Amino acid sequence: MAKISLKINGQIREIDVDPNMPLLWTIRDHLGLTGTKYGCGIAQCGSCTVHLNGESVRSCVIPTGTIVDQEITTIEGLSKNNDHPVQLAWIQEQVPQCGYCQSGQIMSTAAMLKKNPNPSDEEIDNALNLVLCRCGCYPRIKKAIKQSIKM
Amino acid sequence: MEQISRRKFIHLSSVSGAFLVVGCVPGPNGDQQVITKVSADLAGLDLNQFISIGLDNSIILYNHRPEMGQGTFQSIPMILAEELEVDIDRVEIRQSEASRDLYGSQMVVGSRSIQTEFEKLRKMGAAARELLKQAAANTWNIGVDQCKASNGSVISEDGKVLTYGQLVEEANKLEPLENPPLKDPKDFKIIGKPVFRKDIPLKTNGEAKFGIDLYTPGMLYASVERSSVFLGKVKSYDDSETLKVPGVKFVFRTEREVYGRKREGVAVLAENYWSAVQGRKALNIEWDTLNLEEISNETITGDSYEAAKKDGDELFGKGDVKNVFKGNSTVIEAAYETPYQAHVPMEPMNAMVSIKDNSAEFWGSTQNPNGIRSFLSKKYEIPENAIKINYTFMGGGFGRRSMTDVAEEAADLSKKSGAPVKVIWTREDDQTQGPFRACSLNVCKAVLDVSGKINALEHKVIAQEIRNQTGDNMTAGRQLMGGINTEYLIPNLSVKGVLRKRHVPISYWRAVYHSTNPFAHESFIDELAHLAGKDPVKFRLDMLDHPRYRRVLSEVAKITNWNAPRPKGTGRGIATAERSGAFFAMVIEVMQKGKSVVPTKITTVLDLGICINPNTVKAQTEGSIVMGLGAAYAGLTIENGSIVEQNFDSYPQLKISQCPEIETLILKSEAPPDGAGESGLPTVAPALANAIFDLTGKRIRKLPIDMDGII
Numbered sequence: 001m002a003k004i005s006l007k008i009n010g011q012i013r014e015i016d017v018d019p020n021m022p023l024l025w026t027i028r029d030h031l032g033l034t035g036t037k038y039g040c041g042i043a044q045c046g047s048c049t050v051h052l053n054g055e056s057v058r059s060c061v062i063p064t065g066t067i068v069d070q071e072i073t074t075i076e077g078l079s080k081n082n083d084h085p086v087q088l089a090w091i092q093e094q095v096p097q098c099g100y101c102q103s104g105q106i107m108s109t110a111a112m113l114k115k116n117p118n119p120s121d122e123e124i125d126n127a128l129n130l131v132l133c134r135c136g137c138y139p140r141i142k143k144a145i146k147q148s149i150k151m
Numbered sequence: 152m153e154q155i156s157r158r159k160f161i162h163l164s165s166v167s168g169a170f171l172v173v174g175c176v177p178g179p180n181g182d183q184q185v186i187t188k189v190s191a192d193l194a195g196l197d198l199n200q201f202i203s204i205g206l207d208n209s210i211i212l213y214n215h216r217p218e219m220g221q222g223t224f225q226s227i228p229m230i231l232a233e234e235l236e237v238d239i240d241r242v243e244i245r246q247s248e249a250s251r252d253l254y255g256s257q258m259v260v261g262s263r264s265i266q267t268e269f270e271k272l273r274k275m276g277a278a279a280r281e282l283l284k285q286a287a288a289n290t291w292n293i294g295v296d297q298c299k300a301s302n303g304s305v306i307s308e309d310g311k312v313l314t315y316g317q318l319v320e321e322a323n324k325l326e327p328l329e330n331p332p333l334k335d336p337k338d339f340k341i342i343g344k345p346v347f348r349k350d351i352p353l354k355t356n357g358e359a360k361f362g363i364d365l366y367t368p369g370m371l372y373a374s375v376e377r378s379s380v381f382l383g384k385v386k387s388y389d390d391s392e393t394l395k396v397p398g399v400k401f402v403f404r405t406e407r408e409v410y411g412r413k414r415e416g417v418a419v420l421a422e423n424y425w426s427a428v429q430g431r432k433a434l435n436i437e438w439d440t441l442n443l444e445e446i447s448n449e450t451i452t453g454d455s456y457e458a459a460k461k462d463g464d465e466l467f468g469k470g471d472v473k474n475v476f477k478g479n480s481t482v483i484e485a486a487y488e489t490p491y492q493a494h495v496p497m498e499p500m501n502a503m504v505s506i507k508d509n510s511a512e513f514w515g516s517t518q519n520p521n522g523i524r525s526f527l528s529k530k531y532e533i534p535e536n537a538i539k540i541n542y543t544f545m546g547g548g549f550g551r552r553s554m555t556d557v558a559e560e561a562a563d564l565s566k567k568s569g570a571p572v573k574v575i576w577t578r579e580d581d582q583t584q585g586p587f588r589a590c591s592l593n594v595c596k597a598v599l600d601v602s603g604k605i606n607a608l609e610h611k612v613i614a615q616e617i618r619n620q621t622g623d624n625m626t627a628g629r630q631l632m633g634g635i636n637t638e639y640l641i642p643n644l645s646v647k648g649v650l651r652k653r654h655v656p657i658s659y660w661r662a663v664y665h666s667t668n669p670f671a672h673e674s675f676i677d678e679l680a681h682l683a684g685k686d687p688v689k690f691r692l693d694m695l696d697h698p699r700y701r702r703v704l705s706e707v708a709k710i711t712n713w714n715a716p717r718p719k720g721t722g723r724g725i726a727t728a729e730r731s732g733a734f735f736a737m738v739i740e741v742m743q744k745g746k747s748v749v750p751t752k753i754t755t756v757l758d759l760g761i762c763i764n765p766n767t768v769k770a771q772t773e774g775s776i777v778m779g780l781g782a783a784y785a786g787l788t789i790e791n792g793s794i795v796e797q798n799f800d801s802y803p804q805l806k807i808s809q810c811p812e813i814e815t816l817i818l819k820s821e822a823p824p825d826g827a828g829e830s831g832l833p834t835v836a837p838a839l840a841n842a843i844f845d846l847t848g849k850r851i852r853k854l855p856i857d858m859d860g861i862i
Contacts (some may be wrong), residue, residue, distance in 0.1 A: 004741035018397065021425045025437035029372075029423050035357015037546070039497050040578040044799035047497060075357035082356040090355045094347060094766055097774055098220030100361060100497040102547025131800065133221045134497045134547050136777025138697030138810035140770070151414060 004064060009077025011093035019065025026064040027074060032102070035075035035103045039132070046131030049104040049111075050074050055109035060125045078110060084108045089148035097135035102130050109145055118149060180231060182410055198279040199320060200253040201231055201272070207341070208303065208316030210237055211258055213247035216264040217518055218350060219496075219552065220774070221828045222767030223264045225348040227272060229763055230265075233341045234276025234334060234615060236300040237315070249520035249540040259518045260659065262731035262826025265763055269824050279322075285706065286311050286321035309672065324717065336821050345766035360434035361546045362516030363501045370571040371400055372424040373564050374431045376586055377416040379793035380440040381654050385415045388740040392433035393419055398426030402434070403567045409586055409656045411621040414556075418564050424575055443654050445794040451789065452488065455592035455613045463611050463647035463855075464627040467635075470643030475598050475607035484596045485678060487671035488853040489836075490786025491794075492588040497545020498580050499766035504561035505571035510537040511562070512571070516545035518552040526555045549778070550659035554586070560849040564717055583794040587787065588660030589615045591613065593671030603683030605694065607643035610635055611673055612664075615657050616650055625650050633664030634728060634833050635672050638768050639694040652756070655789065661778055662829040665730045673726035673837035678850065687725050687841065688713055699758050702729060702818060703736040707756040710816060711738040721751075722846025724832050727838035731826025733759035737834035741842040748843055748858045750811040752781070753829050757815065760822040772815045772831040779835025781805035786855045 004020045005012055008031065022041075027033050027050070028073040039047030043058035051057045051073040068138060078084050082091075086109050096102045102133050105128065112119060119127065124145055133141070197203040203211040210854040212228035212235075224244060232239040249257060256267075276537035276616075280300045287305035288295040290313065297308045304314045336342075353359040378384075401420040406413050419430035454688055476482050503514040504527070511527045520542040528535045545552055558576055564572040576584075600606040612631045619628060629646025635646050660666060678691035688708045695701050696698035708714070717723065720743045727736040740752045753776050761770050781804050788795045815831075840851040847861055 014453075017742040018425065020425075024427045025423065027187055029425070032366070033357070035359070037361075037497070037745065038499065038606070040361065040799050042578075042798055042800060043521035045497070045578075045804075057377075076465075078356070082352055089346070094351055096220075096351050096548045097222070097770055098497065099350070099359050102354050103357050106355060117792060125806075127804045129808050132497065132804045132806070133772075134495055134549075134778070134804060136774035136810075137770075138777060138805075138807045139773050139813050141807060142810075 002065065004068060006064075006067070006072060009012040009074060019049050019066055020063050023050070023059040023062045024038065027059060029079070033076050034139065037100055037103060039101065039104070040046050044130060045101070046104040046108060047101050049107040051107060051111055053074050054114060056108045075107055078107065079114060084110060084149045084151040086113065088146075089144040089151060091146055093140045093144035095140040095144050097137055100101065101131065101133045105137070105141060107134065109148070113148065119145070157415070162767060166741040180575060181424060185206040191412050191601040192611045198282055198319070199249070199275055199327070201275045202235060202279045204315050204319040206316050206319065208314045210303065211245055211316065212242050212244040213245055215247040215256065215257055216259050216268070216819040217520060219516075219518060219548035219773060220261060221259065221264070221356060222348055222764060223259070225346060226265060226763040226767055227268065228421070229341050230269060230272040231276040231347060231837070233296050233339055234273050235280050236744070237303045239341050239346055241303075246542070247541055249524065249703050250520045256781050257521055258391050258553060259548070262421045262828035265731055265824045266826050272346045272516040274331060278327040281328050281331045282322040282325050283315055283318045285325050286318040289316070289321060289359050297844050302354060306765060326501040330766050332645070333705045340763065342763050343765070346764050348767065358477055361498050362503070363498055363515065363546070363678065365503055365504070365514045365541070365543065365573070367514065367571050370573055371417045371420045371422065371568060372427045372559070373420045373572050373574045374424070374427040374561060374577065375405060375416040375418040375422070375574060375580070376431050376434050376436060377580070378438045378440060379583060379692050381437070381442045381585070381656055381792070382414070382443060383438040385417060386437040386439045388437070389435040390549065392435070393430040393457050395787060396421070396426055396433060397431040399430040399694060400570050402430070402566060405560050407556040407563070409554075409556055410617070410658070412656070416560070417561070418574070420564060420572060421764060425787065427842070430576070434567070440792065442601045446654060446792045447790045448488055448788045451590065451653065458613050458649045458651060459513060459594045460610060461649050465630050465645060465650040466627065467631040467637050467646040468644070470607065472607045472609045472645040473645045475643050476596065476609070479598055482596055482598055482791065483679065483682060484594070485675055487593040487595070487674060489591045489667040489670060490788065490854060491590045491650045491655065492660060492782050492786060493585065493802070494551035494584045495581060496545070496547030496549055496551055497752055499578040500551065500557045501574060502561040503571060504558055504565045506531055506562055506565040512539040512541070513558055514541045517555075517558070519555060523555050523558045526559065529795070530562065531566070549661040550663070553659060556797035578799070579797045581834055582787070582796060582798060583831070584659035586656035588666060589657040593668060595671055597675070599679065599683055602661055603685055605639070605641045605679055609645045609647065610675070611649060611769055612650060612668060613649045614667070615653055615655070617659060617663070619656055620652060620657065621648065631664060632668065634662070634668040634730065636669070636728065638697045638700055639676070640696065641694065645771065661758065661775070662832040665728065665829065665833040666779070666782065669726065669728045669833040670840070671835040672853070673728065673834065674840050677724070677841040677844065681844075682733050691725075693728065694744050699734040703734050703756045703758050705725060706816065707736040707738050710756070711740070711754050713738065721799040722842045724838045724841025724843070724845055726834040729831040730829045730833055733827060735758060735834060737831060739835070739838040739839045739840045741839070741846055743846060743862060746862050748846060749858065750839060752812045752814065754814045755816070755834070756828050758818045758819060758820060759827050761824045762817050762827070763824060765817055768817055768827045769815045773813050773828050775832035776813055777805050777810060779832040780809065780839070783836045783839055784809070784855050784858065
């Protein structure tokens, strides 16, 4: 166990955890931010996607001890009022079904659009290809991304 | 549906004192669904168990079916709001409690929530509306026939208006009608409109709670190591290294029942999930695998082909197939294979249970909340009313969450540890432990007559049956023939089953046998059409006088320009099926891309009776197509008695780049609603295989398909 200080959603949080524990479980079980989801544990499904210094990363494979003093943003910190353009587009296009993977879909999309505000279909596929949705929201995700670009 | 007599209900009420019976409405199957007034809570006055109206005119509608993505969280209240005459956008929707007495069955399986509940929900909405109208009539001292309900108010013929909030106290004193008048479907204002789902904003900011997210003070997390060879028994285990892992509290043997068989494991309980998983990795377990390592895909396939030589049990028959086949040298035969599939809900299986001396509590995502209560009550001899069931949104279910087995593990570990225990399965557990969608072999035979019509057809299904996985009874049941279209006008038609029993556990998977049998049936019909030199759509239509099949087939052919010439390097295939009462036909268009074949567009036409929310029904069809395509591209294999594919790296799920354009047309209908949650899934594999044949001339008779290896 080790005392670790994390900067998450703009706040400094002090915790005492095993530094090898993946960031995912630290976020969920120690910080109580359950919007970030466990899906596979091997960085293959994207449900656990968060932003690390603005880049989308898979929190299930990053040891908590390796990310001290970096900016972490989770779905809870993406916007105050559920009004990030990607969130608004997701509601407009009625994307989620079960909703479980959607934090990962939205965080991955938001990070992609920040870097590349007008992605081609191929660039969208590349950015989201390892963010799995078992309910099959893909056609609506594609529409919502186009929609959020307009916003 | 749980039957509840009025007398029994009054008796229960007098015990609990919580409810007041105010009326009785017959349920959809003639069973009794009692309308009750629940004692008023802070939210408002409950006109019945589905509808609560506040003095401030706030309206709460209760959805009584667990939500796993299918969208009944919105469509059930839409039905209530339609008859109640309120604006669906200004009501609050809440999940109801789990209570068989108040709501009958709350299990979400087989796309039944709308089709079985539609009439009941309409009556609930209408009964409350009529109470409010009567209350207004009493207030104004006029006849109820001079009152009209509209947009949350009652209006008199001479223009007086009272809001529902102003009427609810008076209405609450009245007796509801047993058979309130229902609206003419022509007057529906909400049903049939693409209404936004109120659960969706909760699912874009992390607010929605799933079972895996729940916390209760004092809880422990558990991870369970189980034999990779199904049915393996724990001979012995050494937990000395496990107990050294910081945070680990206990190690226990545990077990759960899966379709009549005990499945054993060793559980590690810890203060946090990560520690439980680390502790589990440090376990040293010796398993007795009962020589089941000898079983592999190869032995299973060999067994299926051997079993196919048997006559089998006739599940459907007309004419005399045997007689036509006898000595006939023109019998056409084809065999189709499908693999095992895992359910793979994105939220891995989990459950939290606390067992105390005379009470219990469950928290989690389940398709079957009352089933969990019954199980806990029986197993721990706790009265049902001392068991609290907290059910949440589910991160997918697809049939897997209709089982209570994970709650059983959590309950066992709570009993042993004395703490509330949350068991979380890893993705590897989910993929390798099952229970799975059954694999199958389908052997089809037919004889065409001189005009090219099918004279005789036999479809033999060789597979395990969910309802009959253990014991000596080897008679195939009708479950095995799910999805085989017996409406084709074939004079001699026979569907047969050859039951297999295997150590691999199976269960209900979205569309169940409709996810395998139509691949064979609709591919074989296509093969016969080509052998007869006929167009596959015309060939089917010529054999069908069923109006709904004819309608969906004709419509999909029309909107996809079936008869128009198509560009070189493209192909298209058709298939049709029925599932949960809904009829649909699908055209898949494919093209050659380098050495691969890729689907470019999938068009589905649905006839599912009255459609409550087209937005949701389209989403369900898109989801069924994505799941069907995933299952056409990947499957599970068995070696050494165990599943080979451990996680998504070896069992790939459909990706966004693999999702073609999808178009769905819902046909207008005033017939009662059918199930929408699985429509489209059964037709994906056959329509795709038929399209591949159209493009390449190669017949796909085995799933999964290697799309890069066809050309």
